[in-house]
Amino acid sequence: MLFGLSFGTLNLEAARPATNRVPLKTNPNQLADLRVQGTVTDENGLPLPGVSVKIKGTKTVVSTNSAGKFEIDVPSTTTVLVFSFIGYATREVTVADQKNISIQLKPTSNTLQDVEIVSIGYGTISSKEVTSAVAHVDASQFRQGGARNPLDLIVGKVAGLQLSRSGSNPNTGISVQLRGAVTVNGSSSPLFVIDGIPGGNADLLQQDDIESIDILKDGSGAAIYGTSANAGVIIITTKKGKAGPAAFNYSSYFRKDYMQRRPDYLSADEYRAKILSGELKQKDFGSSTDFYDQLINHDNLSQNHNLALSGGTDKTSYRASLNYRDLEGISRENGREEYGLRLNITQKGLNDRLTAQINLATNFNKANLLGGGGWESESAKNPTLSNYNPDGSYRFDLTSTNEFARLAQETSNRKQQTSSADGKVDLNIIEGLQASLFGSVTRNNYNDGQYRLKASEDSMENTDSRGGGYAYKGTFLSQAYAVEPTLQYKKTLFDKHSISAIGGYSYRYYMEEGSGASNRGFINDLLREDNLNTGAPLSPATASVSSFKNDNTLIAFFGRLNYAFDNKYMAQFILRREGSSKFGTNNKWATFPAVSVGWNLTEEDFMKNYKFIDFMKLRVGYGLTGNSGIANNASRVTLGGGGKYLFPDGNYYETYGPNRNPNPNLKWETKRELNIGLDFKLFEKRLTGAIDVFKRTTKDLLDTYTSPQPPYVRDFLYTNVGTISSKGIEIALSYDAIRHTDFTWSMDVTASTLSNQLDSYSNDIYKVKYKTFGSIGGAGALGDAYTTYEGGKIGVFYGKRFAGFTPDGKWLFYNRNGEAVRNDQINNSRDDLNATDLVPLGNAVPKYYASWTNNFRYKNFDLRIFLRGKFDFDILNTTALTYGNKTWSGNLLRDTFTKFSQIDDTYMYTDYYIEKGSYVKIDEITLGYNFNFKTNWLRKLHVYVTGQNLATFTNYTGNDPDYVLDNGLGNEINGQRLGIDARGPYPSTRSFVVGLNVGF
Structure with missing residues (x-):
């Protein structure tokens, strides 16, 4: 039955009576003094089928056909017709002496209402009522063309969201971090929720199918997803069908x-x-x-x-x-x-x-x-x-x-x-x-x-x-x-x-x-x-x-x-x-x-x-x-x-x-x-x-x-x-x-x-x-680039401080006393901070x-x-x-x-x-x-x-x-x-x- 109704919508003429009059009067004993007909269109002038046309204060109602046309019998010229359709603003029109009424309905978009609807996990809420840190990006704000990953659409659009790609390789993913590192060895990527599916697969998404992306940044909002949300939550909502013509x-x-x-x-x-x-x-x-x-x-x-x-x-x-x-x-x-x-x-x-x-x-x-x-x-x-x-x-x-x-x-x-x-x-x-x-x-x-x-x-x-x-x-x-x-x-x-x-x-x-x-x-x-x-x-x-x-x-x-x-x-x-x-x-x-x-x-x-x-x-x-x-x-x-x-x-x-x-x-x-x-x-x-x-x-x-x-x-x-x-x-x-x-x-x-x-x-x-991180690799067996001490910042380059070259081109480095010495005179130990010659050299974050x-x-x-x-x-x-x-x-x-x-x-x-x-x-x-x-x-x-x-x-x-x-x-x-x-x-x-x- 579900699919039958859906495909019936596609074959609009076959799904409705051939006549433009839709006799859906709920009171057959009512006497008709005046017959009114008309057409209902959307904001683009296209016909709207299925619009409810009701005599105000009664149960008499008809619906527009596939061409957006309707006919209804009304008792008097003072009758008020109510036009309503899901997703569109309701309009009321007095019949007066009109026998043919053409009316246009406008969508009740969030923009018109000046209200932004935000996904917060297991539901939505008006942006005016949001109490946690949530970022909302809709399709109108997406980057144009060429997105290899859904998050490519919002690069630079959300404060605190860092996206890194190793190049333009179409077969590699994108690394995601929200508000900095939150773990050493656990998952550092936010939870993806796609149309309600926790851990949804982003490979299934195309940029033209995405309606909006919401990011739950802080713990007060992300807690609804518990252990999956340590690094935040990215909620992706795809486009859905709307009432109206095909x-x-x-x-x-x-x-x-x-x-x-x-x-x-x-x-x-x-x-x-x-x-x-x-x-x-x-x-x-x-x-x-x-x-x-x-x-x-x-x-x-x-x-x-x-x-x-x-x-x-x-x-x-x-x-x-x-x-x-x-x-x-x-x-x-x-x-x-x-x-x-x-x-x-x-x-x-x-x-x-x-x-x-x-x-x-x-x-x-x-x-x-x-x-x-x-x-x-x-x-x-x-x-x-x-x-x-x-x-x-x-x-x-x-x-x-x-x-x-x-x-x-x-x-x-x-x-x-x-x-x-x-x-x-x-x-x-x-x-x-x-x-x-x-x-x-x-x-x-x-x-x-x-x-x-x-x-x-x-x-x-x-x-x-x-x-x-x-x-x-x-x-x-x-x-x-x-x-x-x-x-x-x-x-x-x-x-x-x-x-x-x-x-x-x-x-x-x-x-x-x-x-x-x-x-x-x-x-x-x-x-x-x-x-x-x-x-x-x-x-x-x-x-x-x-x-x-x-x-x-x-x-x-x-x-x-x-x-x-x-x-x-x-x-x-x-x-x-x-x-x-x-x-x-x-x-x-x-x-x-x-x-x-x-x-x-x-x-x-x-x-x-x-x-x-x-x-x-x-x-x-x-x-x-x-x-x-x-x-x-x-x-x-x-x-x-x-x-x-x-x-x-x-x-x-x-x-x-x-x-x-x-x-x-x-x-x-x-x-x-x-x-x-x-x-x-x-x-x-x-x-x-x-x-x-x-x-x-x-x-x-x-x-x-x-x-x-x-x-x-x-x-x-x-x-x-x-x-x-x-x-x-x-x-x-x-x-x-x-x-x-x-x-x-x-x-x-x-x-x-x-x-x-x-x-x-x-x-x-x-x-x-x-802890040491970041293997340098390559020739020379140079070890790790980072040394992070307890109480220290993450991403600190730690090593020898350059002091110059000898006349014959050999390296010179500063020791802990500020003296320029050759490499074999440098103390490379990390265990004793009072003895080592290694120092912080910069920060990669x-x-x-x-x-x-x-x-x-x-x-x-x-x-x-x-x-x-x-x-x-x-x-x-x-x-x-x-x-x-x-x-x-x-x-x-x-x-x-x-x-x-x-x-x-x-x-x-x-x-x-x-x-x-x-x-x-x-x-x-x-x-x-x-x-x-x-x-x-x-x-x-x-x-x-x-x-x-x-x-x-x-x-x-x-x-x-x-x-x-x-x-x-x-x-x-x-x-x-x-x-x-x-x-x-x-x-x-x-x-x-x-x-x-x-x-x-």
Whole structure:
């Protein structure tokens, strides 16, 4: 019945009587003195079917047909007709002497009501009643075109939200941090809630399907999600169908990427000249090869197409969208092709007391994972080498990989399907009391396949199966289930007391499993990874097989109470009791309370004289959240394979043993957060904004510590020790500078400041003076870049302070007495602060973030200019550290012979290579034009051109400072480390987009 009603809406003429008169009079004995007919249209002049046309004060009612037409018999010319339709403002019209009435209904949008509706988890609330720190971004504020991830749409739009990407690789994710680091080893990413699905998969989202994004920043609001919300909550709401005629929307864009900045290495001719001059003692091989350029896909062109159909009646509404996206990276053999489908159906029944909603989404994609790497190794090769031997075959050697050949002789693909289904039923039991049941399932499955030809470098250099092909096949499957019944009550008492309460139960189950198998020795390249047993006979030397499976369960009881008095004083109380299978038997349950209050100052008499203040609200909130983002069996003893070993009988046997020690006392990390905020609208609502000040502390940090043997079997234990804290200020402003009929100018500004520190990392049992993070890697075995002492700030570069060079080019560093000494006279100990010569060298965490958006409209033209920046932070330039030193035997930076020309010594980690990373970026300029159409088949047409990442203003000499990780503690995230500019990152690109949006 549900689908029948929905598709009936599509075939409008078939679903309704052929005549335009809809005889729905509820009183057949009523005498008709006058027959009135007419048409009802929307704000665009399009017909509205299903509009209720009622004689005021009676039960006589008819509905408009598919053409928006109606006929009704009225008793007199003084009759008043009431036109009503969900989502549109009700209108009343006196018949008088009119026999044909044409009426237009206007939507009751949030803009018209001057009320912004904000998602706060398990419900929505007016922005005027919000008492916690919540940021709301709707589709009109999104960045235009080219979003690879939903959060790309709001880069720089939310104060306190830091988003970092390692480059423009279409197959890598985005790292997210809200208000600084909150953990050492637990999950540091906010919880995603997509259409109510906790932990929803962002891969299922397309930018044209998203209605709004809400961010719960502080603990007083996020506590409703308990342990999943330690790092905040990002709530994404997709577009839904609306009552009205069937409407199609098509959007499309094409995107071209260009290299923005590449490392400044010597060309082959320059390298050859340095050899001839004696500045380089290397060999000239006679060729001229730009190895870096050979990795670039100069012909890249990405495209996106989305077609959506929506409509319905006041009983049934629907929205369906189809999406095709082909993303090509700037790197060769690096792309992603996707097909997506999303369907939403909403059905009302039982006299509108029952509402049922179903959301279905699926995404099929094929990713080419082969390319995207090799940038460092190719840049650093001697440019007088060739990719080929004199006979035309690929040149291989045992010191480096021929990336050009690898891209031609290997394949690495992933075929993935991600799906979700969720449904919700709301039943209004009595006035104000609503029972709801929500359920969801998400499934993510992919198959990986790799093959290396017999003639590939890997196959030719393999000692166990030389000259035989290599194949790998892997699978992964994850499934998540959620069931959440809730009961909600809303009531207004004595016109001044407003109460809203919700209570519920949450059950979540997550399972993941995977397997992988490989083999070598394939005598031909025909079957590749599709038939692994056609390779060499399976043996530990040539083949490998692995598999895993784990799961976890989380259950919770939660409640929230909102109270408001006379639109002046507001309060919110949250309590969540939660249990997880991840934690020890003694600590499986925890309680997370929160409270926040709001004071609408503009309702007070003492504010009446301040005419320039239209609205001002003070907020204070305090709440607890937890962190359960750890391994599923972290508290238990688990057994695992120790590897296959050759026994005296000549056979290989697997060994087994415990992987970890048990810890029955393992529990959640707990974050306590205080937030004070001010929301305001000034100068006839021209200036609006919010200011938030926060202080948060996470206790019982989860990490691995050394454990005594005995009684423990293993020498390490996963346990709770330590405290981390952060504090900051966030500002978000919007200003309507000019408001004219033909010209408008508005701007949005965000700014924030952040400070993080590791308060403690020891207790009576486990003693740790400091933690080191951020492996520098590369030549020289230089160790970790960061040392964080108890009570010290996070992200501090710690090492030797540069003092100069000796006449023969050897390093000099300052010791603790301020004397310039050679490296062998430096005390590198970190244990005794009174003896060490190591000092803080800088901080990789930006102290300030800012963005500035300008929106202009002149008649039908619109222009958006978006700038953002990060300030007061440092970056370790490891490219200069390694390839600015003549010790390296391959290619070198041009600065080696100018800026770094004095160096005649080994690689060294020092502040000599630490640079200021502050920058301002012109991140987006979009110029668009809106065509105004008033036809029955074309509603709108908007075309635009966009430039992204157009220019970066900085004194930093390395790669794009925006692509250097600015969050975390220094441990690796998506291949990045805090503040360390990798030697071969995926390139930064400048993009140009051409797109259109059509409604018909």
